[in-house]
Amino acid sequence: MWHMRLMSKEPTLFGVRWSNGGQNIIREGRGIIASNGEFWQEHRRFALKTLRDFGLGRNIMEEKIMEEYNYRSLERVSIFDAFTPVALFKSDLWKWRKKKLFEPFYFIYGMVQKGIQKRVDAIASGKHVISEEGDDFVDAFLIKMEKDKKDGVRDSTFTLDTLAIDLFDLWIAGQETTSTTLTWACVCLLNHPEVVKELRMELVDVTGGTRPVSLTDKPNTPYLTATVNEIQRTASILNINPFRQLQEDTVIDGQPVSAGAVVTTQMSLLHTNEAVFKNHTVFDPSRFMENNNLEKTLMPFGIGKRSCLGESLARAELYLITGNLVLDFNFEPVGLKPEIKTASPFGSMKRPPNYHIRFVPVNN
Structure with missing residues (x-):
């Protein structure tokens, strides 16, 4: 635990992010993930405030999550692994491979740039009118750009280019991590129907089986919270x-x-520490019910000033989607049931084995 305490108590000492060449292919030292210094402080502060204002503060977060949950059909997808094994960067073929390897990054970045330009054009034509505080992150960023311009801020870091980088970072970080954790959630629940049964009993008792699970239900759904915690501990993505x-x-x-030394805290080692999590190889949500202090040792979003700025959004997504899937569907494997183990031990992102799952509607 010494390294956890150090990183949280010594933010200046451990506050600089070390980035490899791949992380700066598009960013060039900008954005929220790989930047440092005053630029990083300014843009992280802005992103945190904006996500808070357009999320929990206005209840927009839950509305958007449930809109996606109710709208999107369940489909078979393959997520691009944005985290490439470090060994690749030492390859003699690096220059030759670079263009091909980063095509997905450039594709996403290109979509972001087109989206920004579409918004700018809509504002110019009068089709989109920015309210005083704006309606989303892009509006808030454009308002900040205009304010810096009016205030005569020299060399403002808030430009259309840095807006694209910030949005790119938010998309990459949020898409990959949450989707992977939800993939693990289904693996864990497929292997533990007794957990699904207990979860559904709790959720039906709270909702009556007549409405979706809401964030306002959290105080009354301790087993769902414990299950999400155990999913994140088991996944340690x-x-x-x-x-x-x-x-x-x-x-x-x-x-x-x-x-100048490059260091990291390996959270997965803490999450599998037998001294902290007894029988750590067993998926058991009740461990968090029996020990209220155990949640404090769960750190899926990191610690210190470099911790994940999308933590509130991710927690809300995992709670709402896991809860409503269990409330609405029975989980059935198609073919062999996947094991609760990683199929990708070498890249940065830890994934379960590929599997197919059938969601059968529940008649409450």
Whole structure:
């Protein structure tokens, strides 16, 4: 636990993100994920405030999540793994492969740029009118750009280019992590019908089986919260947590470490620590019911100033989607039931084996 305490108590010492060449192919030191210094502080602060204002503060977050849940059909998808094994960057074929490898990144970035231009054109034509506070992240960013311009801010970092990078980062981080965790959720629930049964009893008792699960139900659904916690502990989706670069000499666990060293905290090791999580290989949501302090040792979103800024959104998504899937459907494997184990131990993202699942509507 020493490294957890260090990273949370020494934000300046551990606050600089170390980035490899691949992370800066498009970003060039900008954005929210790979930037540092004043740029990072300014854009992270803006993103946190904006996500809060357009999320929990206005109840928009739940509305958007449930809109997606109710609208989207369940389909077989293959998510591009945005985290490439580090060994690739040492390859002699790197330059030749780079264009092909990063095509998905450029495709997403291109879509973001087109979306921004579409909004700018709509504003110019009068089809979209920005309210005083704006209606979304893009509006809020454009308002900030205009404010900096009126205030005479020299070399403002809020430009259309940096808006595209920030949106790109938010999309990459949010899409990959949440979808992978939900994939693990289905694996865990397929293997534990007794958990599904207990969950559904709790949810039907709270909702009467006549309405969806809501974030307002959280105080009355401790088993759902415990199940989501156990899914995140079991998944621990990062094989490698993001690296940071020491800003000065320090001592870690009695070992002197020089400034400039690249370090990380491997959260998955904590989540599988037998001294903390007894029988850690067993999927057991009740562990969080029996020990109220155990949740404090669960850190799927990191710690310190570099922790995931989308934590509130991700928690809401996992709670609502997991809860409503269990309330609305029975889970059935198509073919062999997938094992609760990773099929990708070498890349940065840890994934379960490929599997097919059938969702059968429940008649409450």
